[in-house]
Amino acid sequence: MTSPDEPHDVSSGVSSGAPATGAHGLGPHVVGTRVVVRRLVPGETGPTGGPAFTDVLGVAETWWPDLVVRREDGTAVTVPHALIVSGKPVPPRASRLQHVPGGEVQRRVRGLWPGETAALGDWLLQVSPPHEGRVRRRASSVLAYGSPDRPLGEALAAIQDWYAARDRRPELCVAVGSAEETALRAEGWTEPADFAGHAVAVQVGSVARLRRALGASPHTAATGTVATEHGPVAGAAPDVERVRVSVTASGDRIATGLADLRGDWACVHDVRTDAAYRRTGLARRIVAGLLDEVAERGVTTVVLHVLTTNDPALALYAGLGFEEHHTATYLGPPR
Structure with a gap:
C-alpha cells in the first residue's frame, strides 16, 4: 500500500502550556522560525546610562522554560522570558x-x-x-x-x-x-x-551552512553510541551511495537515519527515533552525523521531504537551518 512521505518520528521543544509573555507576542508558535529578540543584559548599563540591551537573531529552538535561539554560527543563546524586551519572527535569509x-x-x-x-x-x-x-x-x-x-x-x-x-x-x-x-x-x-x-514540504539546505550551525558532532550520544554504515543502493544507478547513521543503546538501535547521495546532492530520509527516546536530541544528532558523512563524500546540497502536517519534524529541520523550497502534492485519476 502506498503511504504518505515522510512521517519522520521526531519532536520539538514546543510546550503547549507555555503562554506568550509580555507585549512582544513571542510564544510557542515561534519555535522553528527565524526570530529577532531584544533582551535586557542584567548588571550592565547602556550608553545613555539606562539599562543595557542586546539583540539575538537566529532560529527559535524551544520556548519553555526559556527561549533558546540558535544563531547562524551554531551558538545557542538562552533568553529567560523575563529578560525579553521585544521580539518578532523575521523572514528566513534567502539562499x-x-x-x-x-x-x-x-x-x-x-x-x-x-x-x-x-x-x-x-x-x-x-x-x-x-x-x-x-x-x-x-x-x-x-x-x-x-x-x-x-x-x-x-x-x-x-x-x-x-x-x-x-x-x-x-x-x-x-x-x-x-x-x-x-x-x-x-x-x-x-x-x-x-x-x-x-502536502509535502520540499526542504533544501547547504551542507556547509548546516554543519556550521550544528557545530561538531561527537561519536557518542547522551543515550548511546553512534555508528555509521555506507554502501550502494540495490537496483539504483551505480554511482548512488547510501549512508546510515544510527544510535544504539544496550544493543538496540534507538535512532536511525539514511542519506542517499549522487554527485554533490543528497537526500536525507527515514529519520526515526524510538518512542521511548524522543525529545532527547537524537534526531538532531542523526542529521548531524549524516551531514558529516555526505560532506566527506563531496556533497554540497541536501534535500528532504516532510509532510506539512508533521509539526515536530518541521520544527526540527527549521531549527537545523533547512529552508522550504516549495510545497508539492500528489494527484490521482478521477475515481
Whole structure:
C-alpha cells in the first residue's frame, strides 16, 4: 500500500502550556522560525546610562522554560522570558538554493531511487520496488514539472497505460499552486484518499551552512553510541551511495537515519527515533552525523521531504537551518 512521505518520528521543544509573555507576542508558535529578540543584559548599563540591551537573531529552538535561539554560527543563546524586551519572527535569509527550479530539485532526488523510468517531455514516469514493505509515492509517481511532449489528455492516457502495464495506479507529483496542478484538477485529478489533507514540504539546505550551525558532532550520544554504515543502493544507478547513521543503546538501535547521495546532492530520509527516546536530541544528532558523512563524500546540497502536517519534524529541520523550497502534492485519476 502506498503511504504518505515522510512521517519522520521526531519532536520539538514546543510546550503547549507555555503562554506568550509580555507585549512582544513571542510564544510557542515561534519555535522553528527565524526570530529577532531584544533582551535586557542584567548588571550592565547602556550608553545613555539606562539599562543595557542586546539583540539575538537566529532560529527559535524551544520556548519553555526559556527561549533558546540558535544563531547562524551554531551558538545557542538562552533568553529567560523575563529578560525579553521585544521580539518578532523575521523572514528566513534567502539562499542561492531558492533560485534552483523546483523541477531540478525534484529530479535530483528522483535520480537516487532504484527502479524504472520513462520520459514524457519534461515529465518523468517512475516506478520503484517497495521500501521496507511499502511503495513510496515520491519514487513511484510521475514527476509532473514542466510540460509533457503531447496534449494533456493524450499524456494522461499514456501515463495510465504505462502504469497499468506495471500493475500500479498512476499518481502525479506537482508543485502546489503550479499551472500543472491547475490543469490536472480541471481534468478531475485529485489527492488519493490516503493522502487527503496532506502536502509535502520540499526542504533544501547547504551542507556547509548546516554543519556550521550544528557545530561538531561527537561519536557518542547522551543515550548511546553512534555508528555509521555506507554502501550502494540495490537496483539504483551505480554511482548512488547510501549512508546510515544510527544510535544504539544496550544493543538496540534507538535512532536511525539514511542519506542517499549522487554527485554533490543528497537526500536525507527515514529519520526515526524510538518512542521511548524522543525529545532527547537524537534526531538532531542523526542529521548531524549524516551531514558529516555526505560532506566527506563531496556533497554540497541536501534535500528532504516532510509532510506539512508533521509539526515536530518541521520544527526540527527549521531549527537545523533547512529552508522550504516549495510545497508539492500528489494527484490521482478521477475515481
